[in-house]
Amino acid sequence: MTTEIISVVFAGVGGQGILLASEVTARAAMAAGYDVKTNEVHGMAQRGGSVIAQVRFGTAVPGPLVPPGGARVLASLERIEALRYAEYLAPGGLAVVSTQAVIPVTVSSGQAVYPADAEARLRRVFPRLLLVDAVAEATKLGQARAANLVILGAVAGELPLPAEAWTEAIRACVKPQHLEANLKAFAVGRALAAGGRG
Template identity: 35%
Template sequence: MKYDILMFGVGGQGTVLSSDIVCEVALESGFDAKKSEIHGMAQRGGSVVSHVRIAEKVFSPVIALGEADILVSFEQMEFLRYIEYASDNSTLILNTNKIFPPGVLSGKEEYPDKIIRQKLKLFKYVKTLDALDIAKSAGNMKVAGMAVVGALARMLTFKKDVWENVIKGKVPSKTIESNIKAFNMGYNI
């Protein structure tokens, strides 16, 4: 078994914490796991990407082009930026929330709605969710990322209680309840 999971979004959406969780769940479940990410300037609204690799033994911390099993897009258009990593059998988990890039905000560029519709067809399976809507029902707008993690968890073979335990250890204690709630709502989509 191997999972190559590429998780990406916009700085501040919780992609880094989410990929930490996936990595730890895999390790807790007896697999080797590695993750690699580029941050540093991410906090300033830049694009953030984490490579998570899970197998019996993982070497490279980076996923090769065309070899990701699952792409997890925390923002609606971001998957377009990483389409090179998708294979013909890739699954896409797509949060439909939009965060407009500066060029769109200033009216110089358009949000690529049309390209999004076209390129969704490249995936064997697409699971969409509105993470902010879920977060709102969970009572905390900041736990949107955990709904995405829930949707991802459903695709993987790791046990649900392992996920919940890892999440409890990783999020601030005051937000455990809302995070677990969002996770479950994402899981059950």
């Protein structure tokens, strides 16, 4: 077991399933015997706003919030949200980013512009970048809403937690009728990360 504190930041848009991803990670770390603290955003910001969730584990975790440059992995379910929270990622850390674009109302109503070069920006900002078409992968499994588990599978490869801890955590967090699809989505993400594709 490592003595350092390992931190993961999940970013995205309210309603994309960030809370589930962070809860599964926290439970997996707990199942592996670590002390765990997480933080989530509730309330107003959940209504389609930009949101993050933070998970930290280690032998003893003092607080729930990740310092800037403190995250081993930054996972984003929306591509430009990864840029918004880039400063959390530690030097050498991995960014796992869904290619999905969710266009904010500020863009549709003409007040702002969604960057056309998002992918190029991501490649410049994150030396270690794993771009995943998580929605397409999840849709292939017949469960488009499981995109969060595809991303989480890719995150898992970067964390020192055993496979059985992840399975146990997913089982604890997901409704039985969605369990199989979510486990498959997780496996797909894990395989994508292992293959280095993106």
